[in-house]
Amino acid sequence: MTAKTYRRVVVAARPSGEPKESDFRIETLPIPEPGPKEVLVRAIYLSLDPYMRGRLRDVPSYAPPVGIGEVMVGGVVGEVVKSYHPAFKAGEFVEGRMGWQEYAVVEPSELRKVDPALAPISTANGVLGMPGLTAYFGLFSVAEPKPGETVAISAASGAVGQVAGQLAKIMGCRAVGIAGGQAKCDFVQRELGFDACVDYKAGDLDAALRAACPAGIDVYFENVGGPVSDAVFRQLNMFARIAACGSVSQANNETPAQGPRLLGLFTGRRVRLQGFIVSDFRDHNPAALRRLGQWVKSGRIKYREDIVDGIERAPAAFIGLLRGENFGKLQVRLGPEA
């Protein structure tokens, strides 16, 4: 470790609508020294995720907003470079919520060790991290599909969607993805093994969904919101369940957009819609990560990452994420693995 300074991204202004690069500012500071029982971590992979848009907004939510001038929040996989805590030693890989910065001093209680023998360490931000857990709990604990049912998944090539659909296949369901563009759909169907994937940019979404879901839709793993979801709702079967994970298409709206009122449809079809946040299930993380790890190791669950290099590109990559421009789990590589 020879570096003396590091870079970090702070929030410069609260975005209104779509964030601009100027809403973020890069700062350079001296690398800090850990205190007693603390650990200094060099960040390697920064995870970029849709929930971050919510943290830029100063309204009551399940988590406080990031303050102006504060480091932008985010999950990071990195390497311990200096440890004053007996449970961690230099050279070990860890995952934690260190934010958009190249180095950070961290309380060890906030860190999870990452095993580089199980899978590439970047997966601790993806299939073996928060997005994979979101898919796992959203499907198994919220939506609760039964074998033989049809499960529709929006943002199917994204970090959460790609795992949710493969988990649906593992439990014997028909998995139908929805994604933007032919390349993503081909990947979802051919590489990930979904039964079908519908391109929502290709034209008549209602007809395409009907064709892909001849027995209707029993479970919807909701990642996008907006008109795509409206089309799914029209195909819901009686007693359908919706795991409301997020609405990336609505993330930049300052006030709720207008859409068709759903309660009448949901009553008549006895739909159950449940919002959830991955941390609601955190007590079950170890068991879920153990199972996901086995499936990744055995090749039963595949994954795709979209990796951008350099912290200076994080703001633009994040803006692109909200537009659906990434292809797979979006991460920023802040430094080399070793």
Added chain:
Amino acid sequence: MTAKTYRRVVVAARPSGEPKESDFRIETLPIPEPGPKEVLVRAIYLSLDPYMRGRLRDVPSYAPPVGIGEVMVGGVVGEVVKSYHPAFKAGEFVEGRMGWQEYAVVEPSELRKVDPALAPISTANGVLGMPGLTAYFGLFSVAEPKPGETVAISAASGAVGQVAGQLAKIMGCRAVGIAGGQAKCDFVQRELGFDACVDYKAGDLDAALRAACPAGIDVYFENVGGPVSDAVFRQLNMFARIAACGSVSQANNETPAQGPRLLGLFTGRRVRLQGFIVSDFRDHNPAALRRLGQWVKSGRIKYREDIVDGIERAPAAFIGLLRGENFGKLQVRLGPEA
């Protein structure tokens, strides 16, 4: 029994938007003779309910539409006047889905006996019938409030809402009604014993709801839809539950109205919304009716009925129901009790 003819109401035309009286037609026919094992019933109370608007619409739903020229569907409390079935005898009171008509020949399997010693027989269309069961299952089996939680109920003076709020009180919740006009609100709060009732016609609904629900809303028993429900949603607490019973304010819309998209709010607050139909729980009807009957008999549950006389007034009363003009459980008295 001296009458030789009876009147019935058939559907003359499918309404578009708000029904008109001319969408219905009154016919006079000879009173039919029951066949073997059948029963002839003289109707006394016809129940008018919001779900009936859906049966006038020729779209796929949980129940088939009423055909043009067919008798309008509905629940009726009546008296057996002739029986060729050993389980029923003349003079007994029964409840069944006989439709909008003064006499009907019925299969006994479709009838439920009504005990006139327990409560006035009209209650078999209300608190001790479908609306009471809807409140019971919607609250206890769908919304699942816990003692101490705040339960909001829209259409609080209506057939379902008045029971739902009193059941919430029985289980130790704070019950907050929403109703249209001061008279209904006074009744809900003073006669039925809700903790508060908000008049949605009186002005700033958001502020009134905040004042009535200082600890937020944990459970919403949804009967109306539209902007009233939007205001409730803004006050929902984390992990709130919504029993989506119906949306009477939207009942006349031919296509869904536009409203604010809710999925983002529902995700962040982990809201669970569940649509339901009372018949989903029919196996539990006997136990639920036993409990409701005890509470009614002991005076623990009060109720209010809004009774209109004469089958010829049924169409206008039904149109008024969809406008919120009734005050209490709406019924049409088709003939004397004895």
